[in-house]
Structures are given as structure tokens and as C-alpha cells.
Amino acid sequence: MPDLSAFILSYNSTEEIPTLMDSLKGVRDVVVLDDGSTDDTAAMFRARGARVIVDKDYGKDAATEADVAEFREKFGFDPEFTAGELFSNASARRNYAASLCRNDWVVNPDHDERPEWDLKKVKARMNGQEGLRHRYIFKHNPDGSPLVEFIQ
Numbered sequence: 001m002p003d004l005s006a007f008i009l010s011y012n013s014t015e016e017i018p019t020l021m022d023s024l025k026g027v028r029d030v031v032v033l034d035d036g037s038t039d040d041t042a043a044m045f046r047a048r049g050a051r052v053i054v055d056k057d058y059g060k061d062a063a064t065e066a067d068v069a070e071f072r073e074k075f076g077f078d079p080e081f082t083a084g085e086l087f088s089n090a091s092a093r094r095n096y097a098a099s100l101c102r103n104d105w106v107v108n109p110d111h112d113e114r115p116e117w118d119l120k121k122v123k124a125r126m127n128g129q130e131g132l133r134h135r136y137i138f139k140h141n142p143d144g145s146p147l148v149e150f151i152q
Contacts, residue, residue: 002126004119005029005101007108009093012037014044016111021048024109026119033058033097035088053100059092 006027008020011034024030032045036056045052063081071079081087098106105126109115140146 002105002123003028003103004105004107004123004126005031005103007031007033007094007097007101007106008045008050008111009033009035009090009097009108010037010041010045010111011035012039013041013111014039017041017044017048019114020109020111021045021050023114023116027107029102031097031100033093033100035093051100053097058096059089060086061089061092063087 004027006024006029008030010032021030030045030048030050032042032050032052034042034045034052034054034056036054042052042054063079063083063085065083068079068081068083071081094108098108107115
């Protein structure tokens with residue numbers, strides 16, 4: 001049966017770590033790419049068995065005039081960043097963190113996401129598949145029911 005890895009991008013997220021890591025119980029390879037947290041984030045993840053890489057510079061790029069113009073054209077207003085200013089390329093950070101995972105199958109929960117699954121059933125369905133479809137609830141109503149959800 002194939003195994004699963006999880007990777008998490010983090011920065012100062014101590015409040016969410018216990019419930020997030022509890023939701024990943026049974027995932028033996030958890031990679032955390034920390035953006036230089038100034039609290040106990042890295043230590044808390046390590047204490048719960050995650051491999052933590054602290055790298056606040058990876059994926060930081062200086063915006064160019066072309067980036068500013070592309071943003072303006074795409075969205076119709078001026079960006080908050082200026083040419084020469086550093087910004088975080090989240091896509092590059094996600095790809096880097098995924099490359100550190102030990103398994104071919106990976107899940108990338110955000111800090112405020114809580115995977116709810118029967119991990120044994122998920123692993124059984126992974127066998128022989130190229131990908132799985134899952135339900136992602138983006139926003140909840142006040143009563144906890146889904147407000148915005150996606151099937152991916």
C-alpha cells in the first residue's frame with residue numbers, strides 16, 4: 001500500500017499546530033517549511049514529529065517593473081508592491097517543500113485546514129491511482145455547514 005507525506009508552509013502558527021497535527025495522525029512523513037517564525041512554531045512541530053526546515057529566504061524574489069505592469073494589467077489597479085521590493089513566491093515555496101517529502105503522494109493542508117479522513121481507506125484508494133478527488137470546504141456558515149466548497 002502506498003504511503004502519504006504532508007507538507008506545511010508555516011510562520012508563527014503555534015495556536016493551530018496541535019489540532020492540525022492531530023488531524024494528520026498516521027501520516028509518518030510531515031515536512032514543515034518555516035518562514036523564520038519568531039515564536040515556538042518550529043519547536044512545536046518538531047516536538048510532534050515533523051521534519052522542520054527553517055528557510056526564510058527560499059522563494060523570495062525581487063519584483064521587477066514587468067511584475068508590476070503584469071499585475072496592473074491583470075487586475076486593473078496598482079499593486080501594493082513596487083519594483084525592487086522582495087515578495088514571497090508561495091508557489092516556489094510549496095514546490096520546494098513538496099520536493100522534501102519522502103513519498104509520491106502528498107497532501108498540503110493550510111494551518112486552518114483539518115483533514116477529516118479515514119487514512120486507511122485513503123491509502124487503499126491511492127493504490128494504482130494517479131490522483132484522488134477530494135472535497136475542500138473553503139468557508140463555513142456560522143452553524144458549521146459548508147458555505148463554499150470545491151471538489152478537487
